Amino acid sequence: MKAVFPAAVRAHLDAQTYDPERLACLELVGAKRGWSGMPESLGIARDSSWVDDLFLGWDDAEPVFMPLIQSPTGVALQVHRFRTEGRIYVLFVSVSEVISDLGERQQQGHRLALQQREQAQALKALTQGRQTWVDAGAEDAQSVITTFAHEFGTPLTALLGQLEVLAGQTHEPRQRERVSAIRRSASHLHALVQGLLDEARLGHGTLELSPVELEVAELAADLSAMFEPEARRLGLSWQLSCDPARIQVDAVRLRQVLINLLSNAMKYGRGAVQAELRTTPFELRAEVSDEGAGFTQVQRESLFQPFRRFATGHGDGSGLGLFIARQLALALGGSLSLISGDGEGAHFQLRVPIKVASVQTMPDRMRELLVVDDDPDVRVMLSALLAPYYFSVDEAVDLESVVQRLALRPDVMLVDLGLGTESGLDVITHVRRNGYRGRIVATSADHSTVHTRAAKSAGADAFIAKPFDTTRLVRILHAD
Amino acid sequence: MTISARKICLLGDFAVGKTSLVARFIMNVFSDRYLTTVGVKVDTREVQVGTESLKLVIWDLAGTAQLNGAGRAYVQGAHGVIYVCDLTRRETLESVHTLKASIDRLIGVKPSILLANKSDLLDRAEIQDADLAGFEGYLATHRASAKSGEQVEQAFRALAEAVK
Numbered sequence: 001m002k003a004v005f006p007a008a009v010r011a012h013l014d015a016q017t018y019d020p021e022r023l024a025c026l027e028l029v030g031a032k033r034g035w036s037g038m039p040e041s042l043g044i045a046r047d048s049s050w051v052d053d054l055f056l057g058w059d060d061a062e063p064v065f066m067p068l069i070q071s072p073t074g075v076a077l078q079v080h081r082f083r084t085e086g087r088i089y090v091l092f093v094s095v096s097e098v099i100s101d102l103g104e105r106q107q108q109g110h111r112l113a114l115q116q117r118e119q120a121q122a123l124k125a126l127t128q129g130r131q132t133w134v135d136a137g138a139e140d141a142q143s144v145i146t147t148f149a150h151e152f153g154t155p156l157t158a159l160l161g162q163l164e165v166l167a168g169q170t171h172e173p174r175q176r177e178r179v180s181a182i183r184r185s186a187s188h189l190h191a192l193v194q195g196l197l198d199e200a201r202l203g204h205g206t207l208e209l210s211p212v213e214l215e216v217a218e219l220a221a222d223l224s225a226m227f228e229p230e231a232r233r234l235g236l237s238w239q240l241s242c243d244p245a246r247i248q249v250d251a252v253r254l255r256q257v258l259i260n261l262l263s264n265a266m267k268y269g270r271g272a273v274q275a276e277l278r279t280t281p282f283e284l285r286a287e288v289s290d291e292g293a294g295f296t297q298v299q300r301e302s303l304f305q306p307f308r309r310f311a312t313g314h315g316d317g318s319g320l321g322l323f324i325a326r327q328l329a330l331a332l333g334g335s336l337s338l339i340s341g342d343g344e345g346a347h348f349q350l351r352v353p354i355k356v357a358s359v360q361t362m363p364d365r366m367r368e369l370l371v372v373d374d375d376p377d378v379r380v381m382l383s384a385l386l387a388p389y390y391f392s393v394d395e396a397v398d399l400e401s402v403v404q405r406l407a408l409r410p411d412v413m414l415v416d417l418g419l420g421t422e423s424g425l426d427v428i429t430h431v432r433r434n435g436y437r438g439r440i441v442a443t444s445a446d447h448s449t450v451h452t453r454a455a456k457s458a459g460a461d462a463f464i465a466k467p468f469d470t471t472r473l474v475r476i477l478h479a480d
Numbered sequence: 481m482t483i484s485a486r487k488i489c490l491l492g493d494f495a496v497g498k499t500s501l502v503a504r505f506i507m508n509v510f511s512d513r514y515l516t517t518v519g520v521k522v523d524t525r526e527v528q529v530g531t532e533s534l535k536l537v538i539w540d541l542a543g544t545a546q547l548n549g550a551g552r553a554y555v556q557g558a559h560g561v562i563y564v565c566d567l568t569r570r571e572t573l574e575s576v577h578t579l580k581a582s583i584d585r586l587i588g589v590k591p592s593i594l595l596a597n598k599s600d601l602l603d604r605a606e607i608q609d610a611d612l613a614g615f616e617g618y619l620a621t622h623r624a625s626a627k628s629g630e631q632v633e634q635a636f637r638a639l640a641e642a643v644k
Contacts, residue, residue, distance in 0.1 A: 053524055053537040056487045057557015067550045068519030076519065103518040110494045110516050110543075117569070366546070394549030408549050 005036050008084045009091065022094040026051060029087050042092050043073030051090060054079065060088065065404045067395070068095065102380065116337055123330065156190045209250040209332065211355075216242045216277050216284070219255065223275070227262050231273055234266065242277035243470055247284060248355040253328050257336065258286060260325040261348050265290035268346065278470075281390075283334070284354045289347040294340055303338055369477065370410035372396045372427055374419045382414070385470060391477070399427050406431060410438055412477050415460070417444040417451055425458045432459030441476055443468075483526065485535040486643045488636075489555050491583065492564035493575040494543030497597040500626035501564060502540045505636050510627050517542045520554050527637060529644045536640055545575040547582040555583060559643040560591045562635065567598045567623065570606040573615075580617065591642035592618050593635050599623040600630070 009025050024037035024044065035046050044050065050072055058064055064081040071077050071092075080091040163183045170176050220242040231238035258275075265273045269290025276287045295303060306323040322336075329336035333353045340347035369391040371382050383393040394410060396402040398419055413431070417424035428440055442455030445466040452463040462476050490498045499517050503509050506525050521540045526533050541554055555561075563580055565572040576594065583590070596612055599605075612621045620638050624631040 050522065050524075053485065053522060053535075055557075056485050056537050057559065064553075066520070066553060070519060070521045103516060106518060106542075107514075107516040111514075114495060368549070370549075392546060392548055405549060408552055410549075 006087075006089070008087065009036070009089055024092045026090040026092075027087055028090070039092065042077060042094050043071035043075040044092060045072075048072065055081065055090075063404065065401065105380075112339070116335070120335060123326075123335070156186060156193060160186050160190060209253065211248045212251050214247055214249055214251045214254075216245050216247060216279060219251070219258075220275075220277055222255075223258060223262060226259070227266060227273075230266060236266065236269060237272040239272065240275040240277075243279045245279040245356050247279060249284065249352060250332060253332055254284070254352060257325045257328050257332075257350055258288070260321045261286075261288040261350065264321065265292075265346065268292040279354065279356060281356050282353060284350075284352045286350040286352075287347065288350070289340070289345060291345040294344050294346050295338065300338060304336070366390055366392045367411040367478070368408065369393050370396055370402070370405055370408075370413045372398075372402055372413060372419070372424065373416040374398065375416075378416070385468075386474070386477070398422060399430060402427050402431065403434075406434070406436060412439045412441065414441050414443060414477065417442055417446075417455060425454055428455065428458040428460050439477070439479070483533045483535050484644070485524075485537055486559040486640070487537045487539065487557055488560045488562060488639060488643070489539045489541060489558045490562045490564060491541055491547075491551075491555075491576075491579050492543060493545050493566070493569070493572040496543065496564045496566040496569070496572050497626045498543065498564050499540050501562075501595065501597060501624070501632055502538055504626045504629055504632045506538070508629070510629075512627075519550070527640050529637075529640050532644065534640055534644050536636065544579075545571075546578055547586070552586060555587055558583075558587060558590055560593075560639045562593045562595055562639060563618075564595045564597055565607065567596045567607045568601050568604040570611075573607050573611060577615065584617075589617065591639060593639050594618045594621040595624045595631075595635050596622065597624050597626055600625040600627045 005023070005025050006027055009027075022042075024035060024039040024042050026039070027034050027036070039046055054066070054069070055064065061083060063083070064079065066077075066079040069077050069079055075094055076096045078093040078095050080089075080093070082089055160183070163179065163186060167176070167179050167183065170179050220240050224238070224240050228238045228240075262273070262275060265275075265288055269292040271291035274287075274289050276285075278285045278287075304322050304326045306320055326336040329350055329352065334351045336348065336350050338346065339349050367390055369386060371379050371393055373379050373382070373395075374397050379395045379397075383395070386393055391412075394405055394408065396405050399422055402413075413436075415424045415427055419427070424442060424444075428442065431440070439462075440460045442451070442458075442460040442463045443466055444451050444455075444463075455463050462479070464473055464476050490502060492498055494516065495514060499515070499521070500510060502521075502523055503511070506523050517540060519542055523538050523540065524535055525538070526535050528534075539554055539558070541551055544551060547555075561580075561583060563576040565576045573596075580592065594612065594615060596607055609623075612623070615621065619642055620635070622631040622635045624635060626632060
């Protein structure tokens with residue numbers, strides 16, 4: 001049977017987009033109380049004191065909005081309380097469907113954060129252990145390795161050059177095969193020597209960083225130029241995207257780590273190789289993934305240790321690549337981690353602290369941002385996207401929820417102009433008329449200048465089109 | 481006879497064990513399985529304070545290092561606060577410090593307890609007694625364990641005594 005709600009509740013609901021089938025309402029008049037709808041279906045017993053407990057400490061006259069609360073049986077609810085004509089109404093709205101994957105994503109995020117912390121701790125212990133070893137007198141061994149690597153490296157470089165020439169002059173198939181075999185062995189030796197040299201430098205702490213200004217898009221273009229033709233030759237799909245930013249970092253070492261990761265992805269991957277270079281004001285985050293076999297738990301445990309090579313059928317690595325890459329990431333003040341699991345392909349994440357040269361100076365405090373959008377996916381996406389940029393993000397879906405949140409005095413509002421049942425322009429007009437003096441940025445997927453003008457006439461300070469360019473969005477939201 | 485009720489909020493970073501502490505206090509159970517709290521959960525338990533019964537309405541808020549918009553709504557009307565950090569993660573103590581400063585500004589200084597959870601993992605502790613002693617503004621500071629139950633009952637009862 002369809003639930004019938006009191007007129008005041010229906011009027012309240014007219015401004016909402018809630019499904020009446022997922023609602024229950026408690027009406028309070030003095031000591032009398034009556035339910036409409038089916039509270040049991042939301043996990044609330046009609047005679048439960050749980051509802052009264054919710055409002056303990058609140059003034060009866062105060063409107064209340066609780067965005068996400070779990071009922072005694074774990075149903076995710078939004079709770080609205082409002083008073084009209086001497087009656088108090090408490091609405092319970094099931095939002096389980098809307099937030100069904102929010103918990104899962106939150107859980108995954110927390111697990112990942114804990115896992116990364118553990119990895120960082122383990123690395124720290126490893127580094128400290130190695131430092132003790134060095135302090136105990138092993139510096140001599142590092143010196144021997146450095147000398148050894150130098151002495152071997154020079155003739156090997158010459159040997160490789162001569163083999164290159166010889167390969168170009170050899171046409172007889174069996175001889176070409178022999179020259180190729182010698183070149184592969186020499187290349188392997190060369191990679192091994194270079195790895196040892198890098199390791200010795202890192203071990204000595206003599207690796208000097210030289211930060212320079214670097215256009216991330218140029219780095220991405222260089223990497224694409226280097227790898228895309230080979231990917232095409234191997235039948236792999238290649239995708240590299242980046243944020244447009246100018247950053248300060250040791251470009252040589254950063255490039256070295258990325259080349260190592262991309263080389264591995266090309267070597268061991270199948271299907272597609274994907275890379276992303278994302279920047280925040282504080283760090284560059286590079287994600288490199290492939291669709292290869294990934295790593296078993298045993299392999300994962302020793303992945304970043306020196307001279308570890310796995311039986312992959314690709315025998316030309318020195319076993320030092322990932323070890324050196326992680327040491328370089330640490331030397332850059334960052335981290336390098338493997339994220340994916342067994343059979344899921346390899347997904348590496350490199351995080352390196354940077355200075356962003358081209359983004360405006362960030363504020364010295366968190367800013368409260370109210371995102372007004374009726375699309376839950378957009379709200380979740382914006383919360384995750386903007387959190388690293390000094391924003392504490394709150395959400396609203398319509399005018400009523402905006403009004404409730406204005407008491408929290410957001411510094412900035414990002415208002416979608418198409419809110420389903422009402423216009424974002426109405427929201428902007430209303431809050432300006434009611435004295436809101438913070439920054440308002442309007443947004444819409446419709447890029448027409450009519451929208452921009454209308455938003456500014458209503459009181460918006462700026463307009464940004466969807467989909468968002470992160471750098472531009474942050475700049476516009478932070479502008480005074 | 482009407483029993484007085486008091487609202488107690490639990491705050492702290494994610495995965496410090498707030499929900500486990502509530503489960504230990506309310507039902508005397510513990511599970512090793514980590515399940516993140518989405519939004520807020522509200523539970524109750526009656527305790528005896530002197531000769532009187534007192535109902536504690538316990539708000540277990542989703543873990544966060546900083547108070548967000550929703551959190552500000554949930555803590556309104558709180559009579560007391562339990563701040564929780566994880567002894568094995570030093571940064572969670574910093575989060576507690578940040579959260580308490582925000583709460584004090586928002587709803588005024590309320591009787592508060594600092595619980596340093598996971599005392600059963602002492603060999604991995606990154607927070608020492610001296611670190612806890614450096615924090616002021618709490619009725620008491622307890623090293624506690626939702627797993628073993630150490631100091632959980634005492635902490636809630638100490639707060640109940642203060643807010644009765």
